[in-house]
Amino acid sequence: MRILLTGADGYIGRRLKRVLMGQGGISLRLMVRNRASLSSEIRSDIDIVQADVLKKETLDAALEGVDVAYYLIHGLARPNYRELDRQSAQNFLDAAIRNKVKTIIYLGGLGEKSSASEHLLSRIETGEILSSRPDKVRCLWFRAGVIIGSGSASFEIIRNLVQKLPIMITPRWVQSRITPIGVDDVIGYLDDAKTLSGSQNEMIDIGSEAMSYGELMLRTASAMGLNRRLIPVPFLTPKLSSYWLTLFTPVPYSVASSLIEGLKSEVIMTNNRAEELFGRHPMGLEASVEKAIDEIRNHQIISRWSDSGGGAWEIDHAHDIATAVFTDRRVLSLGDKSPEAVYKSFCAIGGGNGWFGYDWLWKVRGGIDKLLGGAGVNRGRRDSQSLRIGDSLDFWKVVDLVENERLLLYAQMKLPGSAWLEFKIHQGNLIQSAYFYPDGVSGRLYWYALVPFHHLIFANMAEKILERA
Structure with a gap:
């Protein structure tokens, strides 16, 4: 099986790359915008193509002869990312069709289009584009909510807040419901998908149990051995909340504001296709938190939310x-x-x-x-x-x-x-x-x-x- 992994230097891509490299029976190709972002050992052992989804002429070399292509690309760092995400997805789909790729596997976000923030809407639109030609290429569209893992943006925000603030004054969005999932389960689903039989498109929601953001924060604190208290107030606007996160967590304002904007709508699972297709039971929140903390303590963080170039390679x-x-x-x-x-x-x-x-x-x-x-x-x-x-x-x-x-x-x-x-x-x-x-x-x-x-x-x-x- 010939597999193309895009975003191989990003948060999910680095972890999935390690899993795929350890398997036999597959031929793995990595697509990155800059070869130097990968270690010298990987550059000497793996087929690497330097390509950019915004440059159509570079994509055929990446997709030639590929059976399964992972699409793990998102341009949140750019001001007009929504337009660029649509263009990137269309360019990739067109090139996949030209090169007779059988399956595209895409990881997007949970959420309903009618109430989604611009950030979530961009992820939904990307999935719609990649799924738009089922007669030519199958798309397995995974949708995840808050990813719990060492180095993920969501987890670093939650971990920093509960570590630094015994009492938190919180906005109303802490009552919104979400479905968290451990990063190892995300990688497991993506890995399993490459051998999923069938020829039809699938939208696959993945996650553990639904809960409010407030419950997520309190249970995370408890798993870390901390006792915390939340005091919701009605006057913290999304902008004030974004500044609050910026001051107390590692993420810059641009990331914080995009995440906060997405909290106004619930991001919970709407189908049970993950269990029906894979029979996988994701680990619970506490187990995911404990594993993430263990990786941080033992200096085993494979990837971080800030790994991607953010324009530095250009x-x-x-x-x-x-x-x-x-x-x-x-x-x-x-x-x-x-x-x-x-x-x-x-x-x-x-x-x-x-x-x-x-x-x-x-x-x-x-x-x-x-x-x-x-x-x-x-x-x-x-x-x-x-x-x-x-x-x-x-x-x-x-x-x-x-x-x-x-x-x-x-x-x-x-x-x-x-x-x-x-x-x-x-x-x-x-x-x-x-x-x-x-x-x-x-x-x-x-x-x-x-x-x-x-x-x-x-x-x-x-x-x-x-x-x-």
Whole structure:
């Protein structure tokens, strides 16, 4: 069986990829927008096609000879994502028909079209497009609600809220009903679907038991050994709720507002096709929460909601760094320290490990970024020691990583320009460089205002990296 997995560097895609790679009897092809977002081991062992659903001419190479194609693509990061999602789905369907693909497997969201938010409506429209040609290609359309798993956006929001707030003033949406499901069950259904017999389209709702958001939060807290209290009030609007989530959880305002907007309508299962077709019984909420917490404690988070590029791959970083107007560079001799030790040291920066000094300044900048709708520093990192290309690191994104040689971070904070932070080992030296390309006068004023802080932060950072090595 020849399988194409799209979104292989995303939250669900990374996990499904691990399952599929461990099976025999299939030929797996991965479709990503940037090959570098996958590990070097995978790039050497698996067939990888670099393609983009918005570029029709790239899709035939990805879908040629494929029997089953997983569609795990969603463009929430872009302002006009709903229009782009429709275009992406149509392009993919057309290419699948041209290449005689037998089955498309799509993961969307629960919800009714009449009451859905724009975010959920986009997921529904994508499913309708992919299902629109049953005479040419079968579509198995899975619909899930809140996904409980280490690194999922929904779970990180809930976990952070119940950890930080013993008493929560909540809006009316906590009374809305939802059907949560553990991420392992989602992966299990998607995996089982590839061998599902038949030729007709299927809409398959997946989940465990229905409950309110309030019950979900209280039961999650209980599974974590916490006693929490909710006080619903009528005056918290979706906008205020979004700011509340932004301040207390790792997600930026854009993600929080999309999720909050979707909470106005109930997202519960409307059919029992999952049990009828697969006979699978999803694990309960408490078991899913306990497994997620165990993965976090043991540093086994396979993927996070922020894994996808978010536009970072569309930038020519080499060119833009070369044309940066401002640079702050520190060059220090490695001395008796090995390149391996220094590389390991600067790859441990950020998240819970801190920024090797003046962490309070980083937190102030992160707080400002949160207020402006950015990622902030509490997004943290997936793992406390290891990094991979595509990882989020506070308000940075890892865009290049060369073992024992280089780490390049691209700024995803709100600022008047583009910024990069590079750590490089070259000819016995650690070269630490901050690059900034300003947008007009405001960008230049921003850089000059921060020069005194840069002198403190960056000089100390380079020294501490070598000390830790």
